Amino acid sequence: MVLASPKDEHEFPPADPRVHSAPQTMLAVVVGAILVVGVGYLDHKTDERLAFEIFYLPVVLWASWYGGFIAGLVAAVSSAGTWALNNWFDRPAPLSELLLFWNVSVRLIYFAIFAFMTARLRGAMELNRALSRTDSLTGLANHKSFVEQTNRELVLSRRHKRPMTLAYIDCDHFKVVNDTMGHAAGDTVLQTIGKTMLATVRESDVPARLGGDEFAVLLPETNAANARSVVERLREQLLEMMKDNDWPITFSIGVVTFPTPPESCTAMTRTADKVMYTVKHGSKDDVAYAVAE
Structure with a gap:
């Protein structure tokens, strides 16, 4: 008879643990998209010399926390794309395509990293909460x-x-x-x-x-x-x-x-x-x- 060994209790939680249902993720994606549009509109109305991309970050964090990494990544891509459109059309002298691509890529990576880290944090918190209420050996309530x-x-x-x-x-x-x-x-x-x-x-x-x-x-x-x-x-x-x-x-x-x-x-x-x-x-x-x- 082969004896199964208990699962390692110290395994780091996944980036997108199953703490978000599909409807919850979809809702976070939709609401996040609406918020990105709102921030993009304010960005459009703001002096182009003012660095505004920091205001996209709370949307990415919110979507990642309540919808998981997928929702956060969608918000990150939407935020980087919206920022790019504003910079392309609003600057008196539009950036070259190469420079714009570089700037968008940097911001996308920046937003995506924050989305990933936020989803990890939420996963760790949910895992700790579950472990505090679950018997680690049997999976039953403790x-x-x-x-x-x-x-x-x-x-x-x-x-x-x-x-x-x-x-x-x-x-x-x-x-x-x-x-x-x-x-x-x-x-x-x-x-x-x-x-x-x-x-x-x-x-x-x-x-x-x-x-x-x-x-x-x-x-x-x-x-x-x-x-x-x-x-x-x-x-x-x-x-x-x-x-x-x-x-x-x-x-x-x-x-x-x-x-x-x-x-x-x-x-x-x-x-x-x-x-x-x-x-x-x-x-x-x-x-x-x-x-x-």
Whole structure:
């Protein structure tokens, strides 16, 4: 069996990370073009002896920040072209074609570099934000993010008077894998669990790694009957993946449905944890269900 190594966490972010949707990029391109035209008009009305190209730069930066490098590059090309047109027609003695080409090229490179650097900065910020909320090994929400999302769902559950369910999952015999196969194998097990959870739970659910070999899944607006269906499907998929890889891992799961939301995520987790330990200290490899009063 080939063990996959975790992705390098220190990889520098791409210039145009996927933090901008296609409509967002298109909107930034259109708005950026309109702003360039506005700046170009002011450039046209300004004394030709006044250096005006610096005022194109905020447009390039704005487009790069909100639309990504592609939108920023479009704004850079538009800005350099608009500046060139103004310089060609507005100067008493128009520049030669060679000199104009050189000046436009210099400004285009100048604008494009700023577009690239701005997109890089936005990418780094988004990457850091994602890493602060995501477990780097499994790709699931980390404990901090899970608490934040659960507390938000608690507010909505109280407002709309809808139930919610929490499944607390502990890996049985995980220490055996670490001791006999090595920690790299243990990491691969955790990664596989994370991928399986993401592929199996519903889009509205919140799967998370709480720490070590303990996981949780928040099921918003889910009653006991529906929770049983989701959890049984997830458990079946997890056990199948463990069997396919010859890992001696099973799962002790505690599932608690809250008809009335508790005061906090901590209270929910504590309750589900107690239910899970009734399985952990018993037969293991099972699910215990409960409804909070």
